[in-house]
Amino acid sequence: MTTVTPASSSQPSRVSLQTLRDLKQRHEPIAMLTAYDYPTAKILANTGIDILLVGDSAATTVLGAESTLKVTFEFLLTITEAVRRGAPDLFLMADMPFASYPDVRTAVANAARFIREAGADGVKLEGDVRHREIVAALSAAGITVCAHVGLLPQRAMQQGGYFAQGRTSADAHRIIDDALALAEAGAHLLLIEAVPDEVTAEVVKRVACPVLGCGAGPSADGHVVVLHDMLGYSERPPRFVEKFADVPTVIAAAATHYAQAVRNRSYPATRHQYHSKTGV
Numbered sequence: 001m002t003t004v005t006p007a008s009s010s011q012p013s014r015v016s017l018q019t020l021r022d023l024k025q026r027h028e029p030i031a032m033l034t035a036y037d038y039p040t041a042k043i044l045a046n047t048g049i050d051i052l053l054v055g056d057s058a059a060t061t062v063l064g065a066e067s068t069l070k071v072t073f074e075f076l077l078t079i080t081e082a083v084r085r086g087a088p089d090l091f092l093m094a095d096m097p098f099a100s101y102p103d104v105r106t107a108v109a110n111a112a113r114f115i116r117e118a119g120a121d122g123v124k125l126e127g128d129v130r131h132r133e134i135v136a137a138l139s140a141a142g143i144t145v146c147a148h149v150g151l152l153p154q155r156a157m158q159q160g161g162y163f164a165q166g167r168t169s170a171d172a173h174r175i176i177d178d179a180l181a182l183a184e185a186g187a188h189l190l191l192i193e194a195v196p197d198e199v200t201a202e203v204v205k206r207v208a209c210p211v212l213g214c215g216a217g218p219s220a221d222g223h224v225v226v227l228h229d230m231l232g233y234s235e236r237p238p239r240f241v242e243k244f245a246d247v248p249t250v251i252a253a254a255a256t257h258y259a260q261a262v263r264n265r266s267y268p269a270t271r272h273q274y275h276s277k278t279g280v
Ligand code: KIV
Pocket: 034, 053, 054, 055, 056, 057, 058, 095, 191, 193, 214, 224, 225, 226
């Protein structure tokens, strides 16, 4: 008798919101990275990363802009779809860029496009207590939402620059209140950026949903950094980033080698050529 193996047992399981909740429940840290293109997502798909974030940091990492304000919704939509193609089984979070959620109606319409057209599992938006209604509306519309509090790069001008937040008692309580208000409004995940660990620990203690930290100390349920920072692309990465590789050096060495090979005519070699079948 032939034994039929259920298809599911041989397939990698897809990371869902429930997977992330289970990881938090089991106190297993969630690993999250940003991603912006298909080939990189394909590599990241098999590395133990749970969540890929198509961040508005694409403005700086991919487009070379000064700030995240420069990236458009349509650009993020296109690259989110590309990342989904590369990593079909990871939890895919799309970042709502600057001014893409000015009101409830626009927020739901734009977030729905990330889900429907690009295959995202959820969206992230930077916010504070004033975004309760938008978070509630997204959640009510069936859209998984991650509320990003603490340092908010889209509001860096209002926050006085790219500085750690929550370092005074008053500011720490402001951020904790933002996090609690947005979790209560229906956020399924929270992301806290650039705050002391005490702030993160307090939020983790007081909300049920997974809390992802970006430079927010070890107490977070998971951690995210910008891919290009940890791969060594950034000249001045934030102090909380560890450089795990020096990819620019690898690329520069390959390009230098190629340029030399072209100049000394060792490339293209015979094995790289097409040969005419009939003669010209
Ligand atoms: O856009 C982004 O990359 C982010 C991270 C800093 C979390 O929001």
